[in-house]
Amino acid sequence: MTDSQNTFTLVDPINGNLAFKLFWFEDNSYFDHLQRNNYFSVIWINEGSGKLKSDFSEYDFDEDTLLAFTPYQPFMLASENKLKGVALQFHPDFFCIHKHHKEVSCSGILFDNIYHPPYIKVDAASAATFNMMLSQIKTEMQNKAMAQYDILVSYLKIFLITASRLKSEQQAIERLPDNENKEPYILNDLKEAIETHYKTKHSASNYADMLNISAKALARITKAHFNKTISNLIAERIIIEAKRELYLTNKPIKEIAYELGYDDEYYFSRFFKTNADVSPQLYRDTVGFGRASA
Numbered sequence: 001m002t003d004s005q006n007t008f009t010l011v012d013p014i015n016g017n018l019a020f021k022l023f024w025f026e027d028n029s030y031f032d033h034l035q036r037n038n039y040f041s042v043i044w045i046n047e048g049s050g051k052l053k054s055d056f057s058e059y060d061f062d063e064d065t066l067l068a069f070t071p072y073q074p075f076m077l078a079s080e081n082k083l084k085g086v087a088l089q090f091h092p093d094f095f096c097i098h099k100h101h102k103e104v105s106c107s108g109i110l111f112d113n114i115y116h117p118p119y120i121k122v123d124a125a126s127a128a129t130f131n132m133m134l135s136q137i138k139t140e141m142q143n144k145a146m147a148q149y150d151i152l153v154s155y156l157k158i159f160l161i162t163a164s165r166l167k168s169e170q171q172a173i174e175r176l177p178d179n180e181n182k183e184p185y186i187l188n189d190l191k192e193a194i195e196t197h198y199k200t201k202h203s204a205s206n207y208a209d210m211l212n213i214s215a216k217a218l219a220r221i222t223k224a225h226f227n228k229t230i231s232n233l234i235a236e237r238i239i240i241e242a243k244r245e246l247y248l249t250n251k252p253i254k255e256i257a258y259e260l261g262y263d264d265e266y267y268f269s270r271f272f273k274t275n276a277d278v279s280p281q282l283y284r285d286t287v288g289f290g291r292a293s294a
Contacts, residue, residue, distance in 0.1 A: 008141040010152075012093065019094040020152060022137050024086045031077040035069070036277050038286040039091040040111070042163070043067040043077075044122065044130060046086070050079030052119065056232040059117050064127070066163055067119045068110045071243070071287045072276045075118070086134060088159065092287055095153055097160070098244055104157050106164040113167075114236040115191055115226060120167045133159045186211060186218070187225055190233075198237045199261050204230035239275045246284045253280045 007023040018039055028050070031043070049062035054075040061067070061077075069075050071092060077083065092098075097107045110120075122130065133155045140151050193210050201207065207230055208215040222230050238260055245256045257268035272280050 008138060010094070010141065012091070017091065018089065019091050020141075020156075021089040022086070022134065022141060024084075026082065026084050028077060028079045028083045030087070031075075031083075032079070034074055034076045036072050036074050037069075037089070038071050039089050040071060040095075040097070041067075041069045041075075042088040042159070043069075044085050044087070046084050048079055048081050048083035048085075050077055050081070050083065052077055052117075054118055055236060056229070057117075057227045059119070059227070061119060064122045065119050066122050066130075066166075068106075068163065069118060070111050070240075072278055072283060073118075074277065088134075088137075088156070090156065092247060094149075095156055096247070098248055104160045104164065106160045109167050109171075110160060110164045112240045114228075114233055114240070116167075116171060117227075120163065120170055123166065126162055126166050129162045130159060133162075184221060184225070186213060186221060190218070190222065190230070194233060194237055198234055198241070199259065202234055202238070202261060204234070207234075235271075235275050239272065242272055242280065243276070243283065243287075246280055247287055256280070 006025075008021065009018065009023075010020040011017065012019040028048075034053075035041070043066070045061060045063055045065045045067070047063050049060070052059045052061050052067065052075065054069070055073065067075070067077075097104060097111055111118075137152060137155050140148060140155070189211055190207060193207050197206070197210070201210075204219065205215050208218045211218065219230060222228065222233070226233065228236075242256060242260060245251060245259070246253075249256075251259075253269065254265040257263075257265045260268065262268035262271070269280055272283075276283060278286070
């Protein structure tokens with residue numbers, strides 16, 4: 001369905017909600033207020049600059065920047081000048097990055113990457129691919145023909161794979177030994193520690209003790225390099241796993257809470273709502289329910 005000359009939308013025929021949307025924008029009215037959507041958003045800023053407020057952090061952005069957000073990830077774009085660009089939005093029931101991880105590998109890179117800002121700089125080669133895919137998507141959404149869903153998903157996959165490769169390349173450059181902004185080795189150890197222990201160790205002091213560094217020193221390094229506190233990183237990592245479990249499994253919320261180190265289901269639900277702005281049950285109800293066996 002076409003909303004206007006610059007907006008193309010597919011609606012889920014079962015529930016009437018957004019399935020897939022492509023639109024071009026020429027101002028900041030879409031994103032100048034806090035967004036908490038039940039779908040993925042990929043926003044390519046072609047012109048303009050400003051500040052991105054996302055999760056617990058604030059970042060500067062300018063033209064040729066691609067932003068990527070998961071369902072219910074809070075964000076807004078503050079800009080004093082006109083922003084021009086294009087946005088792709090898709091519900092997990094249209095395309096789930098978790099269920100298609102082997103194909104696109106964007107979970108943990110383009111999306112749900114708590115150790116890097118939720119954006120990448122777009123180079124000329126990637127821009128050419130993005131523009132080609134967007135043109136194909138626009139054409140396909142104007143022509144309701146057989147296998148439209150499969151073709152749209154194929155174009156979306158190419159778009160996401162291109163973006164994920166670009167972000168991986170940019171992260172690799174940041175890790176080069178001669179890079180002045182390289183992360184201290186202690187932060188690599190912190191990443192590994194969080195990934196290994198986030199289900200059982202929830203306090204910043206746990207990780208300071210594990211890494212044999214004072215809590216104050218670790219906090220200072222973490223804030224300087226990640227623009228987040230250790231508690232922020234731990235909370236984000238727990239929420240990412242909780243969202244994945246809520247979407248991919250039919251486990252009771254109590255069981256998910258226990259697996260993430262919370263004996264009290266209600267405490268976990270409050271923690272989830274504080275960080276995701278919705279309850280675990282409402283997240284499951286509105287983001288969808290795509291069991292891995294489906």
